[in-house]
Amino acid sequence: MANKALALLLTDTISYKSDSSDNESSSWSDLCSLTSEFSDDDDDDEEDRLFFPLMQYLIRLRRERVDDYLHIIESYTEAEFKNRLGLSRKIACRLIDDLEKSGIIANHKFGLKPLEPRLCFYIFLSFIANTEPLTPIATRFDISISSTFRVIRRVVAWILTKMDDAIKWPQDMSEIMTICDNFHNKTGISNMLGVIDCTHVKIEKPKDAPEYCNTKGYFSIILQATIDAKLRFTNIYCGEPGSLSCARVLRKSPLYHTATQNQAGLFPHDTFLVGHSGYPSLTWLVPPFRENKRLTLNQREFNSLHAATRKLSDKAFNLLKNRFRRIKLFTVYRNVTFITDTIVAACVLHNYCLSENE
Template sequence: MLQQSDFIPSHFSGMRKISAEWSFLIFLWYIANTEPLRTLGDRFDVSVSSIFRVIHRVVEWLLSRLDEEIKWPEGNDAILVTSQKFEAKRGIKKCIGAIDCTHIAIRQPVDHPRDYCNRKRFFSIVLQGVVDADMKFTNIYCGEPGSLHDARVLRRSLLYDTAHIENIFPNETCIIGDSAYPSLPWLVPPFRDNGHLTAQQSEFNFLHSSTRMAVKRAFGYLKGRFRRLRFLELLDIQFIPKLITAACIMHNITIKENDENEFFVNDINDFVDNAADDNYEINLHVNRNRNEIIDRRMQMFCELFPE
């Protein structure tokens, strides 16, 4: 597909061209490892400038396939299959996605560095992702500085605007997220643990957490398979979100092709174990009737624990 695209030079003049296959292998090696470009150039016997051009070329091609590879479930059949897979996990009905954010560590930016310093005191860019039960991304939003809270990233994303304008959550379907997110008619967080939860509310939170673990594991697979995302030393702050998005597209392709890698299973488990401290509550102003907001979570609760 890359060979047939317009992203690989087809003219015959000048120096020897780098083939589509070689270009893709260079990109894969680059994003899967942490080697500097000079070492990468020696490995593939091409110049550093050529490595730079090839990586940008393949990233731009992958971005052109964004809508084909990262798809929101549309149509009754797709929505039904997605919700049934989530229900099979822990019994939560009408859930078509799990949402969360992860931080991609970067070097200190030249411009506005304080905006990119997150609460864990390292510089980062935020990746917001919604995944299905198979850990495939169905929606991503990337590029916000690390100082922003998950709920504010959601408010600035296209998903938030689309959910309030278009009917992308038909038949009372919804997505689930951790306690960092607000309670919305289409987004259900767990009950806030103030020390007075009932036994059933605690059980609901456990089932909720187990179900949304799909997104935590997806981030673990993403960073375990594409180790470059553990720390990006790129100077071009505009290119970083493009590279991250390309990695998310490749993540979906590898899952679609059932490509498993045993070498980073431990990395995934470590990522999930270390994600527990990311949940802290924030109040978010929402222009909707509060009874409507509360009822959506209570509806899910009553479905799990009927009287």
């Protein structure tokens, strides 16, 4: 009898007991009534009387462990919160409110209470802001590893619904002129709408290993991004295997196809992107002049400004990877779709942070 009750207690679930004493006593009575159906003799009753106090203690301990860790998180200073979870408390609270309103986290009241949105979001931040495996994260929040992974996937899916609002190509002329002016003030180059570049995200050896092995000898997924003067992403394209060059990734991206079909719509008034020498020279994409002894003084000066400008993309990618350390390296995980979605979610959060001047 006791073994049956213990199995019920330890069943893998994404839920935990609610904080109210009413729910605790209800859960207790439910277990008692459930187990009584299987009691056959006085020996079972005696076993139950010895075993149920232990079960009640485990239920209370589980809830207290979760509450204690939430209390630890909320007792962080602002600097500790941002360093450990990647976001400021202000942004985290705003996103938690949005997550709760979205309904993507179940809020039914029957049986076991599901993990609340606040806890789900902290689990996700603990995952994306660090490179540690799932086991210590699951241990701290006192849920199973499988439940931890389900929570992370669900929050990632929700963040992706915010992508179109967070990562936007400049539309109206006032916004375009503001970006161009910001670049001119920083770099001295006029009519520049952004910097385009790629970064490699290191992954474990996938099924199609040769395709994902890059020129540096490790397996990776490529993130292509265009960046404005404030280091915000204005367009991203992610998921191509690491063996591809930046030029090939560009040609496969929606940005390239849209610019080819409607250049005036994306790059009005002769605006353009700058990219390194691996990119093709296009009417809307300007690489540096190829180095040779015949370059004019103006061309050499432009190359110098061009090189300084491209450092903005390095700075943006470094900021992304230092804030969300998971993007530096995906250990264990081999699901390319999950990795790609997580990288995109990190880019969305990156723009949220910069919008708040962090």
